[in-house]
Amino acid sequence: MSTTRPYSPGDRGSEAGGASGTPGGAVPAAGGVPEGGVATPTAPSASPAGGGVRRLSFDDQSGVVPLARDFTRQALYEWGWLPAAGADQRAAAEDVLLVVSELVTNACLHAEGPDHLAIMCDRKVIRLEVTDRGTGQPAPRTPHQAGRPGGHGMFIVQRLCLDWGVVRTPDVPGKTVWAELGTPG
DSSP: OOOOOSSOTTTTOOOTTOTTSSGGGOOOOTTOOOTTSOEEESSOOOOTTTOEEEEEEOTTOSOHHHHHHHHHHHHHHHTTOSSOSSHHHHHHHHHHHHHHHHHHHHHHHHSSSEEEEEEEEOSSEEEEEEEESOOOOOOOOSSOOTTSSSOOHHHHHHHHOSEEEEEOOTTSSSEEEEEEEEOOO
8 A cells, every 4th residue: 555646755845844954945965964953864875775874853843744754755865765766666755754754743743742763774674763752652543434534643654564663761751663664676
């Protein structure tokens, strides 16, 4: 299952909030840290075959959902997922962006907002991790009520991802919600 839309994720410019950290949402140079130092790549730019890790801190940030999507979109460009070479690659990139949106939105709605986003990519899997200070346990709403507003975030994550879960560290408040999706091709 994947989301579809008539354009690729990066074709309509940046989303409100300019997560790329550059004026007008411009994409920073590969491996560069956008103005303000928010986006902090922890490894040189790499393709999915070579792997890579990117981290984003949400400290003192507003508009965190579009910020997270723009940050993730930039990572997908650096890793060669975008611009998409075909429909499967475009769908895979859209799925990643949707899952990031859902995880960050859940942190906003149920956990006082996210603290960090980490994106890791290797040959077969992209892993997304959203850390927050919340005590709740994310789970798809049961039963899922497709026609009702709200309660669809973790259902979407469960449907799109290979696997997902929650990690808690003893004596550290909060949790990390992680999700893994298959890489295209």
